[in-house]
Amino acid sequence: MSEATYIAAIREALVEEMERDARVFCIGEDIGHFGGAFKATEGLLEKFGRGRVVDTPIAEGLILGVAIGAAVRGLRPVAEMQFADFVACGFSQLAYNASTFHYRLGVSVPMVVRLPSGGHVGGGPFHSKNPEAWFTHTPGLKVVAPATPRDAKGLLLSAIRDPDPVIYLEQKYLYRREKDELEGVEAIPFGRASIAREGQHATVVTYANTVSMALAAAETLAARGYEIEVIDLRTLVPWDWETVVRSVDKTGRVLVVHEATRTSGFGGEIAATIADLAFDRLDAPVRRVAALDTPTPAEKQMESYVLPDADKIEAALTDLLLY
């Protein structure tokens, strides 16, 4: 048995699904002979051939439109955007075409869009986007955001098998950071959060990059006698409001954390839901840690200033525990 990184887990899921189901194919820029900008599709061209690993010109709207056309004819495309930021070039194919097909005509659009997302990699304003709110605000799309190699694999298996368009937010920061044993990883059902750490004094609700940061903060606070529960949502549409409410019921204090910018971020939705469903369980206001409302700066220390990290989460939790 060997351990695999997050990016290797993505590749493993792609290979398994392409072997299992001849309808699955990959499409994107530089994904064939080059193996993708981050090497997620390395070796796939040699294994599956040009028909199932389709290199395209630089044209995101085209990639997404072609994926939609193929999906409505019964194939299962997995489209790669080189960086999540560039999905903006093809945005309305997702916002209006893919997302409305089933609603309008009962036509299933089983496609996955892989978006290498997030900061803390010195990518600057055009290679660091956390775009989840664009898509969680678009009915008809499902949105998933794995935080570990195991979840990266299990959620990609589910995404490819899902009959609806799925936005798969993969984290560049996590690509090669940690390894998991992938033996026995099956498809992970959507709408089931994972409790990354149990605790009774406060709850952190988060997903993607900030899960490991929240766990680091929880570890520090444990030394001071506080037990923090860390909920990794794993999927945002649908999201596991029940697990969140159950945890708030236990702890009475919640910090919502994401790396995306704060205003109109998905955290606002979580906070509003807690206010609605668990108001009488709260012992403190629902607080948020998120990126400042700015583009992501390129210089490392400026980027750190703008984005959340373990220290900022720990400070916010300390404040919340003392409220």
Added chain:
Amino acid sequence: MITSRRIERRVIDLYRQGIITGGCYTGIGNEATSVATAFPLAEHDVLVPTHRDMGSHVVRGHTPVQIMQQYLKRATGQTRGKDSSLHMGREGSNIVGMISHLAHMAPVAVGVALAERQLGRNSCVLTTVGDGATSLGDFHEALNFAAVQKLPVLFVIVNNQYAYSTPVSLQYACDKLSDRAAGYGMPGETVDGTDAVEVYDAARRAYTRGRRGEGPTLIESVTMRARGHSEHDDFKYVPSDLLEAWWRWDPIERFERYLEEHHVMTAEERRSVGEDVDHEIERAIDIARADPMPTPESGADGVYRYWEPRWTVPSGEDWELEP
């Protein structure tokens, strides 16, 4: 062509009576192109039409009853009141339902062709845009990629002189829109869009090339939009002498003369066909008007192919946690 024209004449009547509501777009003036490009398609070929392609819909088997159910937004219509006009194309049919972002359907048509090739079917794809949609990036991306991949797509530009109120002089500066084909490495030709026979011959050549693996074709079909953009539009911006002159090129009258000159059909036979068509359309209107309206609540149905009830976040007090 007669069915297309007469359905649309009745649609306009019903719109004026307030029985059909919302946008009311017709293809009056476009019948020769719409019918004659779809006519040579084989059963397994796929149509990706626009809202002015009533003729293609009729050729590909949508009945007056189905069309009226859709226009009247009945529960029996293909989009069950969720969408309107010619946004038709159910799952399992060889018609892909359009969205209002017309240029976006060009990459989708290319994706359909890619899927058909992967599925081992030698199918051609017919897709149309107006002169207006040629100015969008998606149109360029689609033609370029179809040529790179040598996909059997016939792109038809219905050049009907106006994109809403914008005349072609403000839309493009090239001599003919078919000149652009050379830039993509595909053949292109401009045809008289009021001459069904000329359009038919050009379309057939394109499908023959496509089936031989020679790739896509661009046809610019020149005609006139004989009505406003939608029926609310009095199209006063169109010079009246231009419109009057154009009616001498009415594609239906031209084809009737052709049929008479070639002794295919007498005036008496045409009258009889016309009466049958009128009768069928009136019957269709009666059937559709007697059909039930969709329930207001059904407006919230069918956003996803697969959605678990517990995924919907409740609001207020009427909810409980799963045990």
